[in-house]
Amino acid sequence: MALSTMQVFNDFMYRAATETIRQQIELFNGATNNALQLRTTGNTGDFAHEVTYSAISNLMRRRNAYGSGSVAATSIGQLDHVAVKIAGGTAPVEFEPNQFTWIQRNPEEAGVVIGEQVARGVIADEVNTAILALVAAMSGNTDVNHDATAGTLNLAALNKGAGKFGDRMMDINTWVIHSKAMTDLFDNALTNSSRLFEFGTVRVTEDGFGRRFVMTDSPGLYVPEADGAGTDDNYKTLGLATGAAVVEDNDDYYGTIEEKTGNENIQRVFQAEYTFNLGLKGYSWDTATKSPDDSALGTAANWSKLATSNKDTAGVLITSL
Numbered sequence: 379m380a381l382s383t384m385q386v387f388n389d390f391m392y393r394a395a396t397e398t399i400r401q402q403i404e405l406f407n408g409a410t411n412n413a414l415q416l417r418t419t420g421n422t423g424d425f426a427h428e429v430t431y432s433a434i435s436n437l438m439r440r441r442n443a444y445g446s447g448s449v450a451a452t453s454i455g456q457l458d459h460v461a462v463k464i465a466g467g468t469a470p471v472e473f474e475p476n477q478f479t480w481i482q483r484n485p486e487e488a489g490v491v492i493g494e495q496v497a498r499g500v501i502a503d504e505v506n507t508a509i510l511a512l513v514a515a516m517s518g519n520t521d522v523n524h525d526a527t528a529g530t531l532n533l534a535a536l537n538k539g540a541g542k543f544g545d546r547m548m549d550i551n552t553w554v555i556h557s558k559a560m561t562d563l564f565d566n567a568l569t570n571s572s573r574l575f576e577f578g579t580v581r582v583t584e585d586g587f588g589r590r591f592v593m594t595d596s597p598g599l600y601v602p603e604a605d606g607a608g609t610d611d612n613y614k615t616l617g618l619a620t621g622a623a624v625v626e627d628n629d630d631y632y633g634t635i636e637e638k639t640g641n642e643n644i645q646r647v648f649q650a651e652y653t654f655n656l657g658l659k660g661y662s663w664d665t666a667t668k669s670p671d672d673s674a675l676g677t678a679a680n681w682s683k684l685a686t687s688n689k690d691t692a693g694v695l696i697t698s699l
Contacts, residue, residue: 387488387489387635388489388633388635389489390489390490390493391488391489391490391492391493391496391633391648392493392631392633393493394489394490394491394492394493394494394497395493395494395496395497395500395631395633395650396497396629396631398493398494398497398498399418399497399500399501399627399631400418402497402501403416403417403418403501403627406501406505409590409592410552410590410592411551411552411590411620412620412621413551413552413554413592413618413619413620413621413622413623413693414505414508414552414554414592414618414622414623414625415621415623415624415625416501416504416505416625416627417624417625417626417627418626418627418629419626419627419628419629419655420628420629420630421461421463421626421628421655423463424462424463424665424668424669425460425461425462425463425663425665425668426460426461426463426626426655426657427458427459427460428458428459428460428461428657434452434453434454435452435686436452437452458662458684459657459662459684460657460662460663460664460665461624461626461655461656461657461663462655462656462657462663462667462670462675463628463653463654463655463668463669464507464653464654464655464656464669464670464675465651465652465653465669466500466503466651466652466653466654467649467650467651467652468496468499468633468648468649468650468651469649470647470648470649471492471647471648471649472638472645472646472647472648473488473645473646473648474643474644474645474646475644475646476643476644492648496633496650500627500631500652504625504627504654504656505594505596505625506594506596506597506598507625507654507656507672507675508623508625508656509554509594509596509598509599509616509623510596510597510598510672510675510676511598511623511656511658511675511676511681512554512598512616512618512622512623512658512692512693512695513598513599513614513616513676513695514598514675514676514677514678514680514681515658515661515678515681515683515692516616516691516692516693516694516695517678517695518678518679518681518682518683519661519683519688519691521542521688522542522543522688522691522693522694522695523542523694523695523696523697524538524539524541524542524694524695524696524697525697526538526539526696526697526698527610527612527697527698527699529698529699530559530562530565530698530699531555531559531562531563531613531615531696531698532562532563533563535696535698536553536563536615536617536696538696539615539617539694539695539696540617540694542688542694543619543688543689543693543694544689546689549619549620549689550589550617550618550619550693550694551588551589551590551618551619551620552589552590552591552592552617552618552622553589553590553591553592553615553616553617553618554592554594554596554599554615554616554618555591555592555593555594555599555615555616556593556594556595556596556599556600556613556614556615557593557594557595558600558613559599559613559615559698560591560593562698563591589617598614598676599613599614599615599616600612600613600614601613601614601697610699611699612697612698612699613697613698613699614695614696614697615695615696615697615698616693616694616695616696617693617694617695617696618692618693619659619691619692619693621659622658622659622692622693623656623657623658623659623692624656624657624658624659625654625655625656626654626655626656626657627652627654628652628653628654628655630651630652630653631650631651631652632650632651632652633648633649633650633651634648634649634650635647635648656675658681658692659685659690659691659692659693660683660684660685660688660690660691660692661681661682661683661684661685661691661692662681662682662684663680663681664679664680664681664682667680
């Protein structure tokens with residue numbers, strides 16, 4: 379490909395990637411009841427801070443209309459909710475310009491194909507990272523955990539899990555579930571499988587209780603048995619409230635191509651980078667760790683519960699076989 383043709387390739391690749399990301403963000407948010415929210419914005423620095431007011435303890439009291447004397451004061455405090463910036467990128471992708479000129483194909487075709495695959499990879503990364511972090515944060519908050527490892531997942535276990543929110547259990551509007559656990563639910567006569575949204579490996583359906591099921595074999599939902607036998611593998615199911623995880627794409631996607639010589643045919647190498655911010659409802663990131671990898675994001679100790687009440691956090695976590 380000549381230099382001018384290469385520019386066409388780059389332009390089509392960039393536009394295909396950015397347009398696909400923006401289009402699918404809106405579809406994904408609506409389909410998941412906004413429990414997992416993807417946004418496009420621009421964040422500077424390693425963290426995003428949002429200061430909110432904490433619930434005032436002992437605010438209301440019983441007053442003696444015939445009494446006298448002083449009353450102990452209470453105070454109002456502030457909470458610092460921290461979202462963390464996460465860096466991602468593609469592996470170097472090698473290709474030969476001769477691949478396209480040999481068959482007389484337009485380079486913009488390849489640009490669109492690569493761009494769309496990169497976009498799918500970015501969205502999958504953002505969703506999988508949000509799930510990984512949600513599982514970690516809730517694992518560290520035992521009050522929102524329900525242990526259903528006595529058997530496979532069933533509707534009773536989901537009901538017990540949602541019950542961790544007490545009188546606000548209906549705030550749980552979305553289940554994020556592994557396909558194995560979803561199969562177990564179908565085996566227990568869950569028959570409504572109306573498909574609402576499909577993107578890559580993510581499927582969104584809805585049951586008869588008004589809560590939607592986001593089915594994905596995200597790595598964060600699967601915990602293999604320690605000895606590798608596979609007989610006691612655990613599966614995590616997330617019950618999420620609105621805004622449980624907010625992923626803000628920083629709209630800083632950058633891709634570049636360089637020419638590489640010295641081989642039989644001239645090669646070109648493509649590579650891309652991007653960042654996004656992740657915040658969890660009711661939990662705050664430990665600012666001691668910057669640009670975290672998946673190991674850090676999946677560590678419960680890095681997510682501290684910020685909300686006073688568990689009912690104001692992201693949701694509940696159910697573990698089953």
